[in-house]
Amino acid sequence: MSKEFEAPHIDTIRACAEVPNAPYLYSASSKFVAETLASLGFEKSKECEQDGNYYSQDQYATYVKIKHGNSPYKLLITTHLDHPFLVLDGKGGGQPLGSIKMNQLMEQEGEVPIKVYANSGEFQGVESVQGYSELGGKGKVIVTKSIDYPKNSHGIWDIEPVNARDGVLYMRNADNAINTAVMLSLIGQLASSAPYGTNVEFIFCNLEEVAQISATAIGLRGRTPYSEVDKNTFVLVLESANIETRHEDDTVLEQIRLQPASYDRGLVLRLNDRDVVYGQQIDQENLLEHALLDALNATGTTYQQTVLSGVCDATAFTLFTDTAHIASLTIPTRYKHNVDEAGRLVHEQLLLRDVYGSFQTINNLIQLAARGDIRHRNDAINNKLKHSSLSATSDKLKLLKNTRLGALAWSEARLRHGVLYPENTAQHVDFFIDSIRSRFF
DSSP, X not given: OOHHHHHHHHHHHHHHHTSOOOTTOOHHHHHHHXXXXXXXXXXXXXXXXXXXXXXEEOSSEEEEEEEESXXXXXXXXXXXXXXXXXXXXXXXXEEEOSSOOXXXXXXXXXXXXXXXXXXXXXXXXXXXXEEEEEETTEEEEEEOOSSOOOSSEEEEESSOSEEEETTEEEESXXXXXXXXXXXXXXXXXXXXHOOTTEEEEEEEESOOTTTTHHHHHHHHHTBOSSSBOOTTEEEEEEEEEOOOXXXXXXXXXXXXXXXXXXXXXXXXXXXXXXXXXXXXXXXXXXXXHHHHHHHHHHHTOOEEEEOOOOOOHHHHHHHHOSOSOEEEEEEEOBTGGGBOTTSOBOOEEEEHHHHHHHHHHHHHHHHHHHHTOOOOXXXXXXXXXXXSTTSOOXXXXXXXXXXHHHHHHHHHHHHHHTOSSOOSHHHHHHHHHHHHHHTTO
16 A cells, blocks of 8 residues: 555545445434534535535435635535445344345355444444345345344444455445545545635435435435536546446447456446446536546546446436436446355455545546636547447336336435334334335336
8 A cells, every 4th residue: 555545545444434334324424424524624504605615414415515716617526325234123134235145145154244233333243144035026134133232223244344455455345435435535635725616516425225316316306405416517426336347238349449347457437337328318528528538647547438337326317417427437346245256255345546546536627627627538438328229218218217216205204214114103104105105106
C-alpha cells in the first residue's frame, strides 16, 4: 500500500467497513455518515440555495451539497450504504437480502458463522446459519439463538472487515463500502478547499441491493432536497462490481471494437447495465462520458471502456430521470457478495491502485466541471451503445419500471421505519397496506 494512499484513506476505509449495513436496516450507516459530516463542519439543512456545505437525510438517502460559485454543470455522485447480508427476525430465523448464493454456502460450509448487531449497530454476539430454504421466491434462513438478540438485527458474515496486502484490498463489504469511503474522503478534502465553481451533490443511498429502491424514489421525485435532477444534471454512480461480460454481448464488443472486461486492466468507465444503456431514453450526447474520459486521462490511471452485465443504481436513474448524462465509475471486484466459485464464504477483493485511481479521477472530474472545461472526445462510445442490441425495447423499459415501482411501493413503510419486520401493530398495518399497493405494478 503506498504511503500516498494509506495516509488520507485507509482509516476511512476501515471505519466504513466496520459499520453493519444489511438492507433496510440503515440506522447505523446513516448515523455514521451524519456524524462524519458533522465532524467536518457540515450544517444540517433540508433546503438551501446558498453557497456552502450542507447535508440532509430522509428514508431514502443522505444528501450532501458543496457549492461555491456558479458552474454550468451540476454533478450528482452516488454510492449506496447497504450490502447483501441477513436481516434476523429475533426468533431463530431471518431473510437474506440482495443476491446471496445461500444454497452454495450451505452446501460447502454447513453452518455459516455470522456476527449479530442490533438495528442501531450495537454488537450482540456470534451465531450460525444452520439451514436455508426458498419458498415463493423468498429465501429463509434458520439461525441459532444462543444470545437474546432483537428482531430486525443484522446478520453479518463473521470474517475480518478489511485487510490489505500485496496491493490487494480484502473487504467484507467492498460493495459498496469502498465507494462510501472514497466519497467521504473527497467530501473531507472539498469541505475546506472546494475550487470556485464547484456545484456537486453526493448521495449515500440507503437501499440499492433490493431493486435500486432509493435511486428509484429519488428519480421519481425528480429532485434532491437541494436541486432538481434535470437534463443538465450529471449523474455519476460509483460501484464495486464483478467484471462479467455475457456471451450475447460478444457481437456488440466486436462491432464497437471493445475488449472484454478484465479484473487487471483498471477501472471501468461503465455506460450500460444488463438491461439498459445509460440515458438511452434521451436523444442527447452523454457529456459526462466525455468529462470522465478527460478526467481519467488526466489522472493517468489505467481504465477500460467496455460493457458489463450487472445492475446498479444507474439503471434506476436511466428509467426515472430526464438526463442523458449518466455513467458509472466501477472498481473491478472479485467475489462480489462474498461467495467464490466453489461456494465458499470469502472476502471481496479489489486492487488498491483502482481505489486510488477512482479517488483521483473523481477529484479531477469535479475540477473540470467547476471550470466548465468539458471537451468533445472522439473515443466516446455511449451513442454507439444506444444504437446497439444492448439498448432496451419500450416493452422492456416498461417492465423494468413496473418492477421497481412495485418494489418501492412494498418498501415505503419499511424504509420510513427502518425495519424489515414489523415491530408493533401500527407497523403491521402500514406494511400490509404497502403489500397490497405493490400488487398494482
